[in-house]
Amino acid sequence: MGLTTILRLRTRRQYLLVRAFRRRRQLTPVADRTADLPAQPILLFSTVRNERMRLPYFLTYYRRLGVDHFLIVDNGSDDGTRDYLASQPDVSVWSATAGYKQSRFGMDWVMHLLRHHGHGRWCLTVDVDEFLVYPFCETRPLRALTDWLDSAEAPSFAAMILDMYPKGAMHEQPYREGQNPFEIAQYFDSGNYVISRNPLYRNLWIQGGPRARLFFSDRPKRAPAMNKIPLVKWDRAYAYASSTHMLLPRRLNLVYDDQGGEKPSGVLLHAKFLDTFAARAAEELARGEHYAQSAEYRAYREGISRERDLWCNWSEKYVNWRQLEILGLMSKGNWA
Amino acid sequence: MTQPGVRMGVVMLCHAALDRAAQLARHWADHGCPVVIHVDSRVPQPQFDGLRAALKDLPDIRFSPRLPCDWGSFGIVRATQDAATRMLADFPQVTHILLASGSCLPIKPVRALQAHLARHPDTDFIESVTTADVGWTIGGLSEERFTLRFPFRWKSQRRLFDGYVSLQRFLRFRRRLPKGLVPHLGSQWWCLTRPTLQAILHHKDRARIDRYFRRVWIPDESYFQSLVRQVSTRIESRSLTLSKFDYQGRPYIFYDDHLHLLRQADAFIARKAWPQARVLYDTFLTPDGDRELATEPSPGKINRLFAKAVERRVKGRPGLYMQSRFPIRARGGTQSAAPYGVFSGFAPLFPEFQPWLARALEARVHGHLFAFDRVQFAGGESVFKGGLSDSPTLRDYNPRSFLANLIWNTRGETQCFQFGPEDEQAIAPMIASDPNASIFLISGAFAIPLWQSGRSAAEVRAEAARLQKVESDFIQLLKGPETKARTRVWSLAEFIENPAEPLEQLVDQLNPRGAHRMTELPQLLALHGFGSFLQDLRNQGMAPVLMGDFPSDAELALPAPPFARPRVVR
Numbered sequence: 001m002g003l004t005t006i007l008r009l010r011t012r013r014q015y016l017l018v019r020a021f022r023r024r025r026q027l028t029p030v031a032d033r034t035a036d037l038p039a040q041p042i043l044l045f046s047t048v049r050n051e052r053m054r055l056p057y058f059l060t061y062y063r064r065l066g067v068d069h070f071l072i073v074d075n076g077s078d079d080g081t082r083d084y085l086a087s088q089p090d091v092s093v094w095s096a097t098a099g100y101k102q103s104r105f106g107m108d109w110v111m112h113l114l115r116h117h118g119h120g121r122w123c124l125t126v127d128v129d130e131f132l133v134y135p136f137c138e139t140r141p142l143r144a145l146t147d148w149l150d151s152a153e154a155p156s157f158a159a160m161i162l163d164m165y166p167k168g169a170m171h172e173q174p175y176r177e178g179q180n181p182f183e184i185a186q187y188f189d190s191g192n193y194v195i196s197r198n199p200l201y202r203n204l205w206i207q208g209g210p211r212a213r214l215f216f217s218d219r220p221k222r223a224p225a226m227n228k229i230p231l232v233k234w235d236r237a238y239a240y241a242s243s244t245h246m247l248l249p250r251r252l253n254l255v256y257d258d259q260g261g262e263k264p265s266g267v268l269l270h271a272k273f274l275d276t277f278a279a280r281a282a283e284e285l286a287r288g289e290h291y292a293q294s295a296e297y298r299a300y301r302e303g304i305s306r307e308r309d310l311w312c313n314w315s316e317k318y319v320n321w322r323q324l325e326i327l328g329l330m331s332k333g334n335w336a
Numbered sequence: 337m338t339q340p341g342v343r344m345g346v347v348m349l350c351h352a353a354l355d356r357a358a359q360l361a362r363h364w365a366d367h368g369c370p371v372v373i374h375v376d377s378r379v380p381q382p383q384f385d386g387l388r389a390a391l392k393d394l395p396d397i398r399f400s401p402r403l404p405c406d407w408g409s410f411g412i413v414r415a416t417q418d419a420a421t422r423m424l425a426d427f428p429q430v431t432h433i434l435l436a437s438g439s440c441l442p443i444k445p446v447r448a449l450q451a452h453l454a455r456h457p458d459t460d461f462i463e464s465v466t467t468a469d470v471g472w473t474i475g476g477l478s479e480e481r482f483t484l485r486f487p488f489r490w491k492s493q494r495r496l497f498d499g500y501v502s503l504q505r506f507l508r509f510r511r512r513l514p515k516g517l518v519p520h521l522g523s524q525w526w527c528l529t530r531p532t533l534q535a536i537l538h539h540k541d542r543a544r545i546d547r548y549f550r551r552v553w554i555p556d557e558s559y560f561q562s563l564v565r566q567v568s569t570r571i572e573s574r575s576l577t578l579s580k581f582d583y584q585g586r587p588y589i590f591y592d593d594h595l596h597l598l599r600q601a602d603a604f605i606a607r608k609a610w611p612q613a614r615v616l617y618d619t620f621l622t623p624d625g626d627r628e629l630a631t632e633p634s635p636g637k638i639n640r641l642f643a644k645a646v647e648r649r650v651k652g653r654p655g656l657y658m659q660s661r662f663p664i665r666a667r668g669g670t671q672s673a674a675p676y677g678v679f680s681g682f683a684p685l686f687p688e689f690q691p692w693l694a695r696a697l698e699a700r701v702h703g704h705l706f707a708f709d710r711v712q713f714a715g716g717e718s719v720f721k722g723g724l725s726d727s728p729t730l731r732d733y734n735p736r737s738f739l740a741n742l743i744w745n746t747r748g749e750t751q752c753f754q755f756g757p758e759d760e761q762a763i764a765p766m767i768a769s770d771p772n773a774s775i776f777l778i779s780g781a782f783a784i785p786l787w788q789s790g791r792s793a794a795e796v797r798a799e800a801a802r803l804q805k806v807e808s809d810f811i812q813l814l815k816g817p818e819t820k821a822r823t824r825v826w827s828l829a830e831f832i833e834n835p836a837e838p839l840e841q842l843v844d845q846l847n848p849r850g851a852h853r854m855t856e857l858p859q860l861l862a863l864h865g866f867g868s869f870l871q872d873l874r875n876q877g878m879a880p881v882l883m884g885d886f887p888s889d890a891e892l893a894l895p896a897p898p899f900a901r902p903r904v905v906r
Contacts, residue, residue: 147589189722191724209723257661261650336645
């Protein structure tokens with residue numbers, strides 16, 4: 001049992017690595033500035049499609065945290081995303097025109113870049129609507145966190161997704177370019193996350209939040225996974241096994257303590273539910289390029305038309321990371 | 337600014353962030369302290385050359401020969417010895433020698449430190465504790481550091497390290513200590529007087545002692561700490577350097593946001609500051625003249641901060657289940673965050689039970705949270721605190737998380753809910769094994785709603801039998817060895833004989849601080865006809881046993897009003 005599992009996971013990891021390698025030709029460099037990286041850079045990896053409007057704040061946010069360089073795959077945008085990215089001095093852009101779904105929702109492309117540029121470096125893999133919050137993020141840059149993780153010999157850092165939503169219907173407060181999306185999407189569900197352990201990959205599987213509450217209340221098993229491990233000191237032998245939810249080798253998934261203590265963890269604030277969402281949901285559904293036959297988007301379309309307001313009496317208004325820590329959504333662990 | 341008679345020299349051990357080391361060395365030198373720097377030989381030569389170049393304008397800075405300093409190895413002691421020897425030889429006017437690292441930040445003005453030394457001119461400031469008395473050793477090794485041999489590295493050769501320790505323990509191997517040496521441990525960072533350091537470096541047995549310490553584990557925490565006991569006339573066992581270690585023996589790192597804490601610390605030097613903590617370096621490395629002396633020290637704050645961090649990492653917040661805390665069963669994996677009450681069989685017996693309980697306990701009293709059709713939150717809410725939904729599908733998808741979330745979300749307010757055999761039972765094992773649960777159960781009360789439904793015994797017989805089976809399984813579970821909940825089970829017959837006392841008990845248990853006495857008790861349902869209903873069930877072939885020996889209607893004819901008799905105040 002033990003040995004077969006090990007071999008099985010090893011095969012799986014090698015398959016993912018080969019897959020990513022074989023899709024390397026789908027990537028065409030648009031602007032490759034990785035030759036001038038400083039020593040020990042903190043890198044951010046992402047796949048985008050038509051995100052021109054969201055990108056300015058995204059880049060500003062992560063620059064302020066101390067990301068040294070952005071490595072971004074553009075999947076066939078037609079709204080000027082590529083040119084905008086190519087004009088930024090700290091961004092390298094690759095263009096990929098092949099199917100999003102066939103590339104494991106962009107993970108094959110990102111993994112190829114990770115393998116090529118991320119080896120031995122701290123790599124943050126996030127979507128354009130995910131904003132990392134970690135303990136002391138107001139006073140300590142990302143480098144302080146990665147230095148500390150290095151000294152603690154921790155190769156990975158957990159940050160679960162936290163869906164943020166506005167009060168009232170999504171289209172009531174339109175998002176402006178460059179705006180902090182959490183001025184609009186200020187609210188979140190603080191305590192309805194269900195957790196189970198995945199015995200094979202040893203990660204925690206977390207579901208919940210407003211999506212589970214409203215769109216998946218009749219089929220909770222299909223509710224999207226909220227657990228993520230976005231920050232990893234990458235090694236070319238590593239592989240993301242399912243989005244950034246879990247990794248191989250599986251020891252990287254042990255970002256939690258099972259002896260009663262708390263390890264440090266963060267949160268990815270998810271700016272998905274803005275006025276851009278409804279149009280997006282329709283478009284993505286038509287494209288059919290998302291996970292599980294776009295079941296998630298289908299559920300939203302139904303849910304959204306039925307019940308546009310995600311807000312409820314018990315929605316919590318976002319203040320800062322300390323609030324999330326007190327609520328038990330993230331932890332300082334022994335970082336003081 | 338130098339105090340008369342006191343001249344401090346600094347021995348600095350560096351292995352990284354040499355730009356900060358250069359800044360520190362310059363700070364010491366600018367305040368009249370000669371510095372001897374040792375740089376780990378694993379640092380690349382160009383970086384070392386850069387450090388030399390950055391400091392070449394300062395006359396009182398020396399570099400000692402570079403040696404490799406593996407953590408826990410003798411190399412660090414060796415480097416300290418060399419640098420200290422150089423210090424004594426090159427700067428005869430130095431009276432005190434401070435051992436610091438390249439990330440030890442002076443958090444008090446240098447003149448304050450020198451004034452402190454001038455007040456205690458013959459005192460050696462070095463933490464030095466016998467092995468029996470230290471509480472902070474890592475890996476369970478304190479005395480064994482001195483009696484076993486440690487030829488392998490802890491960090492890179494952990495298996496060999498552990499294996500060799502086990503082997504020696506198995507063989508009962510013990511090293512003999514050099515004559516006269518009493519092992520002491522303490523912080524690596526000290527401040528010794530010239531005569532003391534001289535006596536240690538020119539110890540008549542030094543060759544033998546060095547040979548011995550070469551195989552001691554982490555000798556930098558014991559070499560000087562032990563030898564100082566042989567040569568010093570006056571030891572103050574306290575380091576001038578604030579150095580906090582976490583539970584794995586790694587030093588805590590100070591960041592910009594620790595500034596106000598460091599200002600209140602009573603130590604003179606803090607280890608270790610994050611190299612990029614710009615505010616800390618800018619604040620503490622300004623010339624003495626520009627600095628006001630620290631405000632009233634309050635070292636407790638910083639100790640509390642780090643003690644709490646260790647506790648959070650080791651123990652965590654009980655009852656919290658989240659992405660970085662998910663304890664196994666044996667380590668609190670069945671525990672919720674706060675005490676709560678589970679009530680089975682009360683609601684049918686007392687029509688006004690829920691409002692009464694909410695008043696008596698000042699608690700939130702829910703209905704049947706685990707009812708099949710709907711989660712009955714207090715007040716009939718469709719969403720409850722934290723965003724919990726009343727959807728039974730969501731709840732049953734992971735009932736443990738549901739309950740753990742409910743209790744966690746409502747910290748500070750006691751929760752109570754009704755639970756019975758008519759509910760979804762998947763949560764039962766979790767409640768039973770939760771030390772925070774108080775379960776009060778009146779067995780057999782499930783038959784009251786059946787009786788009240790007005791249907792005949794023949795019609796409800798199957799249902800009654802099913803509920804009895806479920807309830808008796810639950811009672812069996814509560815009696816099982818895994819049960820950690822506080823449980824109290826009465827049979828219906830037993831309960832109605834004297835309902836007041838159980839009600840008082842449960843209020844006392846769930847609201848122990850409630851000073852007030854119960855002034856009112858809920859009205860008991862009139863049970864005339866229930867006895868014959870049970871008899872009808874028996875006649876239909878069922879055996880209602882959980883109700884206990886329920887009196888026939890004739891015996892119930894003149895029931896004492898529930899609380900007529902005077903109750904004795906405890």
